[in-house]
Amino acid sequence: MRILNFKxxxxxxxxxxxxxxxxxxxVLWARPGSSIREVQTALEQDKDVNFNTVMTVMNRLVDKxxxxxxxxxxxxxxxxxxxREDFMNNQSKELSQELVDEFGTLAVNHMLDALxxxxxxxIERLEMKIKQWKKDND
Numbered sequence: 001m002r003i004l005n006f007k008x009x010x011x012x013x014x015x016x017x018x019x020x021x022x023x024x025x026x027v028l029w030a031r032p033g034s035s036i037r038e039v040q041t042a043l044e045q046d047k048d049v050n051f052n053t054v055m056t057v058m059n060r061l062v063d064k065x066x067x068x069x070x071x072x073x074x075x076x077x078x079x080x081x082x083x084r085e086d087f088m089n090n091q092s093k094e095l096s097q098e099l100v101d102e103f104g105t106l107a108v109n110h111m112l113d114a115l116x117x118x119x120x121x122x123i124e125r126l127e128m129k130i131k132q133w134k135k136d137n138d
Contacts, residue, residue, distance in 0.1 A: 006095060016091060020049070020057050025080065028067065032079035039078070 007015050013022035020043075027042045028034060033041075039056045058078055061067040067078045080092070099107040114121060 006091075018057075020053070021061060023056065024057055024061065025066070025084075028078055028080050029084040033070075033077045034079075035075050035077055 005016075007072060016022075017025060023043055023046075024039055025120055027039050031038065031042070036051065036055045038060065040049060040051050043049045043054065058067060059069075062069050062078070066081060068081050070077050070079075080087070094108075096111075115126075
């Protein structure tokens with residue numbers, strides 16, 4: 001699934017979703033198979049939110065292919081189609097590919113410059129990844 005509106009100035013899931021969408025996704029990743037009422041109740045721990053608003057946003061997330069919906073009697077139950085980890089991995093992979101496609105070595109150079117703030121473990125994992133890539137492409 002492709003998220004079309006990446007927001008550079010935001011953090012975490014808010015880079016991909018609106019604020020309520022992000023909160024709903026977090027609730028459903030923590031409690032897959034929840035009803036609209038259950039999600040609304042979880043959200044209301046922070047702030048009052050209208051049931052119809054939650055229902056509308058959840059059904060839009062279904063339409064976008066981010067949530068699945070099943071029926072249990074008269075109740076609709078919702079679950080993410082991907083784990084949070086898979087979602088973040090897929091989005092970061094797609095974003096990285098788009099940056100490299102559009103900006104080429106500039107994007108790679110800037111990513112390397114950003115490693116100044118990375119821990120040594122990350123740099124070691126990248127070095128191993130590069131060695132494996134070279135081995136696979138020889």
